[in-house]
Amino acid sequence: MKTPKISEAVVRRLPVYLRYLHELTMQNVQTVSSNDLGHKLDLNPAQIRKDLAYFGEFGKKGIGYDVMYLIEKIRQILKLDQFIQVALVGAGNLGRALSNYNAYLKDNMKIVAVFDSLSSKVGEKINNLTVQPMSELGQTIQLLKIRIGIITVPAAEAQHVANEFVKAGIEAILNFAPTILKVPADVRIHYADFTTELQSLAFYLD
Secondary structure: OOOOOOOOHHHHHHHHHHHHOOOHHHHOOOOHHHHHHHHHHHHOOOHHHHHOOOOOOOEEEOEEEHHHHHHHHHHHHOOOOOOOOEEEOOOHHHHHHHHHHHOOOOOOOEEEEEEEEOOOOOOOEEOEEEEHHHHHHHHHHHHHOOOOOEEEOHHHHHHHHHHHHHHHOOEEEEOOOOOOOOOOOEEEEEOOOOHHHHHHHHHHOO
């Protein structure tokens, strides 16, 4: 479904659309227009139509989008119609919070394995997962066919963890450590840096 001309900005907006569409189903709303979507999400309706048009014609002129059908299509585009296994390295406070969030996820994307290099962490229970030693990372990733890795370790350890993920066959990484990582071109990496986000917010204060 994807083509090279689809920007990262478009892909990042799709989960936003999906979240609001799920809200509409809770209100028993069956159809929604791009104008309604734009008003709620503070986006240009033309931008929403353009984003969705990259992947097909999902709406009907004068009627809008069928909410359930659009949810199904966006899930397919984001590959959420598949069960995607996720591994997490770093069983500290943030790692535990993310692992516990598993219980609230409705999509087929779950953290199925947690690892830590500290022997004091190994064996701990987080939700229904047992923290494993780093020595088991490669075997577990291959056994469970895990495709995405999350890094929640200190910055000094993050590159090592990324290297181990790559070696084990991980295809995409979400990095919470405040450092830039080097990975092969065929491995996708996204950053979730709280410090950077807070500092950029400060710019807008009076």
